[in-house]
Amino acid sequence: GAGVSQTPSNKVTEKGKYVELRCDPISGHTALYWYRQSLGQGPEFLIYFQGTGAADDSGLPNDRFFAVRPEGSVSTLKIQRTERGDSAVYLCASSLDPSPGANVLTFGAGSRLTVL
Amino acid sequence: SQQGEEDPQALSIQEGENATMNCSYKTSINNLQWYRQNSGRGLVHLILIRSNEREKHSGRLRVTLDTSKKSSSLLITASRAADTASYFCATVLANAGGTSYGKLTFGQGTILTVHP
Secondary structure, three states, X not given: OOOOEEEOOEEEEOOOOOEEEEEEOOOXXXXXXXXXXXXXXXXXXXXXXXXXXXXXXXXXXXXXXXXXXXXXXXXXXXXXXXXXXXXXXXXXEEEOOOOOOOOOOEEOOOEEEXXX | OOXXXXXXXXXXXXXXXXXXXXXXXXXXXXXXXXXXXXXXXOEEEEEEEEOOOOEEEEOOEEEEEEOOOOEEEEXXXXXXXXXOEEEEEEEEEHHHHHOOOOOXXXXXXXXXXXXX
16 A cells, blocks of 8 residues: 555453554565553553564563454454553554664554553 | 664653653664554554665654664654654565565664644
8 A cells, every 4th residue: 555554543452352453564664663642751662573473572561462463464453451551552563674774654643542 | 673762752842842752772773764653553654764864854843864873863853733743663574584585573662742
């Protein structure tokens, strides 16, 4: 697509429920990233995919968080047993060239998750 | 953890004035980037400056980098009400921080308000 698309734009759920957030990156971008942004803070890195594989998942806070990208395009971030502290905007980004000197990210509009 | 720290946290100016935001970081970098975020949603890339560059321009934007002080500044000249947004610096560590890709670490941002 023309840009990075994220769905849903807003999700309200109850504590303990399971949530899936979807990201459709720019066509041809093999690199995909998930970030989380809490109110008044900068984006915090969660996970990086190169193609279908998670090349760096060091930012996932715990084992309740999991992400997949089975066909190397669309990615899904999955959160089990949600907690109130998971409330944040979850941002997805993609890039054409993830090499250190050239990595410029294109972000989606984000999915705002509220856990009651 | 946040690599970059922006200063000031908030800046309020009149249309037509210049706006200067600063970013300090802790560890040697490959490059530093500035992003803009409207209404707390997706971020938009503005400019990238490499560690061997001292200044870059893009339209009304001027970015400087002082690697000896580990700091960067973003100057927006002749500001407009439409420049109202949050501005974030993001760094890619030198030697990619031991990874094979340009992992971006964001600061906490400066909230800029331009009054018409």
